Amino acid sequence: GAVVSQHPSRVICKSGTSVKIECRSLDFQATTMFWYRQFPKQSLMLMATSNEGSKATYEQGVEKDKFLINHASLTLSTLTVTSAHPEDSSFYICSAATGDYEQYFGPGTRLTVT
C-alpha cells in the first residue's frame, strides 16, 4: 500500500527558531500533498495544499509567511515553521494524494516550542 513518512516524529525547539518538517511518499508519486494541524482532542485542520513545482494554496487564517511550504518533487514536501512560538506547538500531519481521490496520511510530527 501507499506509505507516507514524516521526519522528525518529534521535535522540541526554542522560541524564535525555525523548524523544518519533511513529508515523503515512499512508494508512489504524489501530485498533491496536504498539511494539517491537530490540536489536542480536536480534529484535523487543513493548513495548505501543495502541488509539485507550484506555490502552495493556504487556507484562510493560515499565515503563509510563518508556515513555509515547499513541494520540490513528486515525493517530497516540506513545512517550515518560522520564528516558532509556544502557540505553534501542535501535531502536524501531512498527506499525499495519488489522483484517485484518496489521501494517505503520514504518522505526524509532534512540535513543542519552549
Place this chain on the structure above:
Amino acid sequence: GNSVTQMEGPVTLSEEAFLTINCTYTATGYPSLFWYVQYPGEGLQLLLKATKADDKGSNKGFEATYRKETTSFHLEKGSVQVSDSAVYFCALTDVETSYDKVIFGPGTSLSVIP
C-alpha cells in the same frame, strides 16, 4: 458548504460490546465517504471507505454503509476489543467542489475496557 457531523464522545464500551458511531454529512455533489482511525500518538489510518450510494465499506470487523437517502455513514462493529480504543474520524471528499480536499468530522473517542 460541505460538512461532517459525528456523535459526540467519549464513548466507553466493555469488551465484546456492539459499537455504533453515527456520522451524517452535507455535500453539494456526490462525495466519497471515509472512516479514519487514529491511535494514541499516531497519525491517521484509513479504516474503510465507500465511493457511491449503497456501497458498504468494511475492514477489521468494522462496517459502514453509504446511505444517500439519510446522508449517513454510520460505523459499526459487532464485538469491540481493547485494541480498538482510538479516535475515529468520519470524512468526505467531494470532487465536484473541492478536488482532493478532505473534510473531517470532529472525531469520536472510543475507549474499550476489559
